[in-house]
Amino acid sequence: MARVELVMRDQDRERYVHQARREGLSLSAWLRAAAEDRLKRQAQAGKFESVEDLQAFFVACDTRAGDGEEPDWAEHRSVIEAARRRGASET
Structure with a gap:
């Protein structure tokens, strides 16, 4: 032991x-x-126990995300680069 x-x-x-x-x-x-x-x-x-659990997970994710559109990749990259320059993240 x-x-x-x-x-x-x-x-x-x-x-x-x-x-x-x-x-x-x-x-x-x-x-x-x-x-x-x-x-x-x-x-x-x-772990998901069933297909229903998986579907409920995605519904919860969609609900949490709200109705707005996600920023495009160029916007994401500019936020990431700005955070790198500052040495911190905004999240």
Whole structure:
């Protein structure tokens, strides 16, 4: 079994230990469970279960985009170039 060293703020460690004890776990077991939960959520986050889910996703995207027209590519490029010159983005 591998051993991992972790560096964290003292306040965070105290919070994690407190929660681990509330759940009846060691800090190591609690951190492993938290990491596993995160991996499971990430694995499920981008998956569509059906064609209907996919269609609903595109409807939501279209709704969020609004009724206006998207700028043409030349406009996009000018915004990108202006941001590069300033060293920051407008988004």
